[in-house]
Amino acid sequence: MKKILEINDLKMIAKKNLPKMFYDYVDSGSYTESTYRDNENDFNKIKIRQRVGRDISSSKLEKTILGKKYKLPFGFSPCGMGGMLYPDGEILVAKACEENNIPYILSTMSICSIEQVAKETNNPFWFQLYVMKDKNFVENIIKRASDAKCYALVLTLDLPILAQRHKDIRNELSAPPRLTLNNILQIIQKPKWCFKMLSTSNRSFGNILGHVKGVDDLSSIVKWTDGQFDAGLSWDYVKWIRRLWKGPLILKGILDEGDVKIANNLDIQGIIISNHGGRQLDGTLSSIMALKNLKNKVNSNIEIFFDGGVRSGKDIVKALSLGAKGIFMGRPYLYGLGAFGQKGVEKVIEILIKELNTTLLLAGETDVNNLDQDNLY
């Protein structure tokens, strides 16, 4: 682990460890992947001011998010299929987040279920919900999240239909993998991964399997899920969810000023400025450019969160300076998980803390809560 110095090191190890279909699932965007690339590259267009001659002998990284004190100003975004990268992956990520007191958002499309993650942790995680046509399923899963004491509900709005990721189609991706010749060839090249995966029975979508009538095997789950994303999604749906969920409600996938204007008039507590990590509308704005546009447009009673393209502590400093209250990441922790399980996720957090702290201090600041536009050129 000593030679692992940056997120990219863990990415390379995950690539070596994982069957191609699962590595590709993480390291891909939709269609030409231009938005996926822009998310990372556009951070380079923003420059941090270097201030000297200030007392930087201590630093403060804590942040209060949605009324709860967290140790760090960042957390982990909801990502499907973590449990296919490492056995019981989502439980391990939740444990790493709990140990570091940072927020973790569990995905609807996780392999481990809400109940399994809740059983293994004490610190309440957040839960992400996709807009689905099956209203019984939605009502039921909101109740399950509430029973599991999830702290906040994150409603993802940027997936009313599924965009295409060419790699997933070429790889015939599913969880668990369908036994096609191509998949068998990919899997047998990673015997260590196969061996590890034998240690768990969690290999399909735990929040869905057994919770929908007639959905109890791979083919029925794939068919049900494909037909569930709701192209009829409207703001009325958000109002309906608001009535069902009593805790903090966050809308994920806001990118445009027109949508911020609508969100400003809803009873919500936060938005996540996000383009789904470049996995949905290819050709749209990078997340960081959207944050730049929107930072002064969101009502002060709504907290601004951000994800997309964050790969280092300096990116966190930039997004905080642009007005985000909490910075989230998807791929970095998935790379850590695919590389070394829980230890890999902890390594990601350790790397980010060091980079964040050094960047903050060299910018002449000592408290993440003081960062603002003045820290940028």
Ligand SMILES: Cc1cc2nc3c(=O)[nH]c(=O)nc-3n(C[C@H](O)[C@H](O)[C@H](O)COP(=O)(O)O)c2cc1C
């Ligand atoms: C492999 C993978 C799976 C994802 N699954 C979900 C999901 O189930 N729900 C969701 O709202 N977003 C999902 N996302 C998007 C992330 O929540 C987040 O918006 C994105 O990863 C941020 O970009 P980053 O990976 O550059 O940090 C997924 C992203 C990845 C990479």
